[in-house]
Amino acid sequence: MSLVEYLSDQEREQVDALFTSDTKLRDAFARYQRTHKTLDSVANVSLGALKDATIARFESLCDEMLSPRIADGVTLDEVLQLLRDRDLEKHIRMSPKQRTLQLVCINHELRGDEFLYRRFRTLNF
Numbered sequence: 001m002s003l004v005e006y007l008s009d010q011e012r013e014q015v016d017a018l019f020t021s022d023t024k025l026r027d028a029f030a031r032y033q034r035t036h037k038t039l040d041s042v043a044n045v046s047l048g049a050l051k052d053a054t055i056a057r058f059e060s061l062c063d064e065m066l067s068p069r070i071a072d073g074v075t076l077d078e079v080l081q082l083l084r085d086r087d088l089e090k091h092i093r094m095s096p097k098q099r100t101l102q103l104v105c106i107n108h109e110l111r112g113d114e115f116l117y118r119r120f121r122t123l124n125f
Helices: 009-021 023-035 052-066 076-085
Strands: 041-048 097-105 119-123
Touching (some): 009 023, 052 076, 052 097, 052 119
Antiparallel strands (some): 041 097, 097 119
């Protein structure tokens, strides 16, 4: 797991000054950025101790909760609230794990200081 945070204004100025003074380093970093694709951030929300009816409907429940919102992006807090609204939050991290909602944040996109998830899928474990 890695955490991402913005550089402070002072840190950004230091990086800019370094790149201005060291063109070899700046060019090497530019080459690196062109050739290395970032890994998307993934959050897995695992649920357990679910009733058979909930297990059978889990994928459609997630579609119902997230499909209208996912294109605009959702934060993990928003997803947890959606699960809470459907009385599913109490099943998070319960054993045995039966279903997982996997959220994908593309390119570590942030809204404020929270990851913004724009894709999801369900897993049968």
